[in-house]
Amino acid sequence: MAKTAKNGRNTLPPREILFPLLETMQLIRAFEEKSGQMYGLRKIGGFCHLYTGQEAVATGAISVLDLSRDYVLTAYRDHGHALACGMEPAPLMAELFGKLTGSSRGKGGSMHFFSAEKHLLGGNGIVGAQIPIATGVALAQAYEDSGGATLCFFGDGAFHQGALHESFNLAKIWNLPIVYIVENNQWGMGTSWKKVSAQSDFVATAAAYSMKGLVCDGMDVLNVRDVVGEAVEEARKGNPVFVEARTYRYKGHSMSDPQKYRSRDEVDEYRRRDPIVFLRSRMEEAGLIGEEDWEAIVQRTEGLVEEAVRFAETSPEPSLGELYADILA
Amino acid sequence: MAELTYREALNRALDEEMARDPKVFLMGEEVGEYDGAYKVSKGLLGKYGARRVRDTPISELGFTGLGVGAALAGLRPVVEWMTHNFALLALDQVVNNAAKMRQMSGGQLKVPIVFRGPNGPAEFLAAQHSQALASYWAHVPGLKVVAPATPADAYGLLKSAIRDDNPVVVLESEMMYAWKGEVPEEEFLVPLGKARLAREGRDLSLVTFSKPIKAVMEAAELLRAKGIEADVVDLRSIRPLDEESLYASVRKTGRCVVVDESWPVASVGSHVAWLVSHNCFDLLDAPVELVSGEDVPMPYNHSLELAAQPSADKILGAARRVLYREDI
Numbered sequence: 001m002a003k004t005a006k007n008g009r010n011t012l013p014p015r016e017i018l019f020p021l022l023e024t025m026q027l028i029r030a031f032e033e034k035s036g037q038m039y040g041l042r043k044i045g046g047f048c049h050l051y052t053g054q055e056a057v058a059t060g061a062i063s064v065l066d067l068s069r070d071y072v073l074t075a076y077r078d079h080g081h082a083l084a085c086g087m088e089p090a091p092l093m094a095e096l097f098g099k100l101t102g103s104s105r106g107k108g109g110s111m112h113f114f115s116a117e118k119h120l121l122g123g124n125g126i127v128g129a130q131i132p133i134a135t136g137v138a139l140a141q142a143y144e145d146s147g148g149a150t151l152c153f154f155g156d157g158a159f160h161q162g163a164l165h166e167s168f169n170l171a172k173i174w175n176l177p178i179v180y181i182v183e184n185n186q187w188g189m190g191t192s193w194k195k196v197s198a199q200s201d202f203v204a205t206a207a208a209y210s211m212k213g214l215v216c217d218g219m220d221v222l223n224v225r226d227v228v229g230e231a232v233e234e235a236r237k238g239n240p241v242f243v244e245a246r247t248y249r250y251k252g253h254s255m256s257d258p259q260k261y262r263s264r265d266e267v268d269e270y271r272r273r274d275p276i277v278f279l280r281s282r283m284e285e286a287g288l289i290g291e292e293d294w295e296a297i298v299q300r301t302e303g304l305v306e307e308a309v310r311f312a313e314t315s316p317e318p319s320l321g322e323l324y325a326d327i328l329a
Numbered sequence: 330m331a332e333l334t335y336r337e338a339l340n341r342a343l344d345e346e347m348a349r350d351p352k353v354f355l356m357g358e359e360v361g362e363y364d365g366a367y368k369v370s371k372g373l374l375g376k377y378g379a380r381r382v383r384d385t386p387i388s389e390l391g392f393t394g395l396g397v398g399a400a401l402a403g404l405r406p407v408v409e410w411m412t413h414n415f416a417l418l419a420l421d422q423v424v425n426n427a428a429k430m431r432q433m434s435g436g437q438l439k440v441p442i443v444f445r446g447p448n449g450p451a452e453f454l455a456a457q458h459s460q461a462l463a464s465y466w467a468h469v470p471g472l473k474v475v476a477p478a479t480p481a482d483a484y485g486l487l488k489s490a491i492r493d494d495n496p497v498v499v500l501e502s503e504m505m506y507a508w509k510g511e512v513p514e515e516e517f518l519v520p521l522g523k524a525r526l527a528r529e530g531r532d533l534s535l536v537t538f539s540k541p542i543k544a545v546m547e548a549a550e551l552l553r554a555k556g557i558e559a560d561v562v563d564l565r566s567i568r569p570l571d572e573e574s575l576y577a578s579v580r581k582t583g584r585c586v587v588v589d590e591s592w593p594v595a596s597v598g599s600h601v602a603w604l605v606s607h608n609c610f611d612l613l614d615a616p617v618e619l620v621s622g623e624d625v626p627m628p629y630n631h632s633l634e635l636a637a638q639p640s641a642d643k644i645l646g647a648a649r650r651v652l653y654r655e656d657i
Contacts, residue, residue, distance in 0.1 A: 071402065105435035114434035121401055122433070126425045132391050133426055136398020136406075143354070143380065143404060163421075166391025173386070326436035327471055329494035 025055040027301040028080045034305045039255045044096045048110045051080035053250035056275035058084040060224030069148035071119045073134040076111035078123040085118040093308035099315035106318045128161030135167040138178035149177040149235040157188030168209040175238035179231040189253040190261040206242040218247030219273045336506040338480035342487040354381040357409030393419035397427045400442040410446035413462045427496040428471030443490045445499035459627035461591040466498040467567045474567040476500040476539040480510035485519025502540045524571035530558030533584040538564040541588045548644035555657045583614040584651040593621035618647035
């Protein structure tokens with residue numbers, strides 16, 4: 001049942017598609033590297049799960065959406081998805097700093113980025129628990145006949161939660177417009193997915209729920225875009241789809257992870273297939289990008305991130321009166 | 330005034346709210362074709378169709394979570410749990426998601442959803458089907474919790490719960506579904522967060538919620554025969570709790586017995602007893618008494634299961650202690 005959508009590797013989409021993809025991925029990279037630094041300086045506390053290495057998945061998948069009617073939900077490794085949805089870096093960095101100007105007014109932190117306006121419904125901290133919620137958002141879309149679809153991201157660690165299997169079943173029996181994307185970065189915290197999964201081919205499970213299953217190369221933003229684009233079109237017709245994006249995270253599970261469970265060689269092997277370098281080199285081969293264009297992207301994204309840090313640093317702490325605010329509507 | 334059963338009152342509330350607002354829909358096991366495991370949704374499938382009355386698989390975690398998502402996206406789901414015992418499978422979706430989304434998003438989102446179904450012991454159902462779980466929900470900031478004890482309150486509180494922009498847990502009871510009571514024919518709402526004075530008296534306060542109201546009212550009648558007038562406070566709303574009405578009663582009587590069918594440890598009853606002890610210390614003429622369910626899993630045998638629950642007799646015993654009267 002599983003298949004990889006035709007990518008058309010030799011033909012590239014037009015510049016107006018390619019440049020935003022490259023710039024979004026680079027913005028995520030710059031934001032995450034800065035987040036790591038700021039964590040080291042103790043400006044950011046708690047759990048901080050970086051998205052470095054996986055940029056192509058959120059960027060490519062979200063690029064096919066119409067966020068005036070579509071929705072995105074993800075787990076706690078959510079910085080990349082928030083930026084790909086178009087949230088500004090400054091309130092996100094302020095949220096990491098716990099400031100009042102943060103996207104959740106300092107109440108959520110790294111794991112809980114939300115934007116009602118951009119239709120990002122978290123930033124969810126319990127493994128797999130966002131999967132039923134996302135399915136319910138798709139239920140609302142079907143109920144209202146809005147034409148919208150929902151993208152539900154989760155990691156390979158969530159694959160074994162009952163919440164996923166109950167949701168797959170409900171999505172199928174009610175023909176809900178949802179695409180489930182497992183970002184298989186191969187490590188559920190420190191446990192290899194191969195050790196804990198009875199099924200070595202995740203998308204084969206789609207067949208158990210009579211759903212379509214697709215695989216994409218999570219290190220290739222154009223392939224992600226093609227496959228998820230096909231999945232979203234299918235979902236809009238009321239056919240839920242399960243997509244596996246094979247990817248890799250460069251950093252530990254969170255900032256406090258010493259990564260004793262994997263080898264330096266394994267990480268380096270994936271770094272050689274870096275999604276940003278890969279897209280840039282393909283654009284270079286096609287004569288679509290020069291050194292100056294790239295430098296301009298780097299300048300802009302680093303500028304945005306530096307400005308985000310300045311904004312976060314100079315923003316006020318929430319007053320203690322905020323403690324009881326925003327709990328009930 | 331019409332006399333309705335508690336079940337009919339809930340049905341009327343659901344029917345009226347579904348007619349009033351197209352975003353309200355009902356979802357749960359057996360709510361449609363079967364007319365509800367306890368017939369609360371009788372006739373609604375025929376009237377509103379399968380889009381708005383949705384039979385789910387036996388998948389509590391799944392469909393409860395779907396309700397939360399649908400509420401985030403603008404609908405007003407009513408999720409029926411066949412019993413609160415089964416809702417334990419969905420605890421994560423209520424506690425970690427429904428109750429937290431507004432706060433974690435810094436006030437951007439709201440979750441207008443109702444979770445409802447029977448709670449507490451019925452008869453001959455043994456340990457896994459007889460639990461009174463009010464404190465599981467009452468413990469959690471971000472939720473509202475109500476426990477109507479009359480058909481009129483079942484009607485008025487369910488309507489308010491459906492219109493509220495927050496997640497509201499409604500505790501019903503299998504034994505109460507057949508209880509009858511007067512319900513005004515014109516539409517009305519019962520506000521969340523307001524207790525009901527079920528009986529006026531000056532000698533002691535009996536404080537309870539949900540099904541034990543029956544044993545409490547029986548005890549109040551037995552006390553009356555001895556010349557003792559009990560003030561009976563039916564809390565109705567557990568979160569938010571109407572502390573003012575509670576203290577007003579104790580201010581009048583100076584003596585308080587709390588009755589809760591849950592287990593005694595960390596229960597709504599033990600919390601209410603602590604609140605009264607702490608906040609009415611100078612007004613009390615006796616230590617506050619708590620009559621709870623016994624601290625055991627519910628046995629199947631009928632004499633044993635009755636012995637495990639609050640009864641008029643146990644309440645009278647507690648009344649004797651707060652009144653320092655051995656003669657009643």
